[in-house]
Amino acid sequence: MNHPPHKPPRIARALLWMASAALVLMMLVVVADVVMRAAFNMPLRGAYDAVGMLLLVMVAFGMGPVIARGGEIVVDLIDHVAGRRGVHALRAIAALMTAAVMLFFAWAALDPAWSAWLYGDHSLELGVPQWILWCVLYLGIIGILWAAAAQILSVLGGRPDAGDDRR
Incomplete structure (x- = not known):
């Protein structure tokens, strides 16, 4: 696996730290729930909601x-045929498709998000408002x-991708 030659942008580091902290907390909640359930027959209240969040x-x-x-899983079936410019074009198309899919997700989530706000939906165990x-x-x-x-x-800009093996 190739690593970027430079320090990742501050935004990427902040997002990664939040994702990592969520993963660690999720593992701790699951372990605590299993231990409490097995050892004391007292499941951890709210574990289901917490793990989902x-x-x-x-x-x-x-x-x-x-x-x-550039750490996505990539299968280079046509890279050798497409050449360097073709691979750059494929990377641009992939990034555009990523943006298009995410914009579609955002659009599709508007109605349920608005409904959660409008009707005051809450999580079952912890009572956290769903709009959050x-x-x-x-x-x-x-x-x-x-x-x-x-x-x-x-x-x-013609810069090599962090995940590009041919830098």
Whole structure:
């Protein structure tokens, strides 16, 4: 696996730290719930809600840094045929498609997010307002869109991708 030759942008580091913290907290909640349930027959109240919320944070904030450093899983079936310029074009197309899909997700989430706000939906065990989770999702989408834009600018600027083996 190639690592970027430079320090990742501050935004990518912040997103990665939040995603990492969510993953660690999620693991701790699961372990605590299993131990409490097995040892004392007292499951951890709110573990189900907490794990779901932390999973949202991990996924939403974890995707942006991966895209920003070019760490996506890539199968180079046509790279040798397309040549260097073709690969750059494919990278730009992939970044544009990422942005398009994320914008579609954001658009598709508007109605359920608005409904959660309007009707005051809350999580079952902890009573956390659902609109907060939708805001977290939108913050993650903003991070992913930032990373996709950075990839597009990288390709247009002719800079090698962090994940490009042929630097």
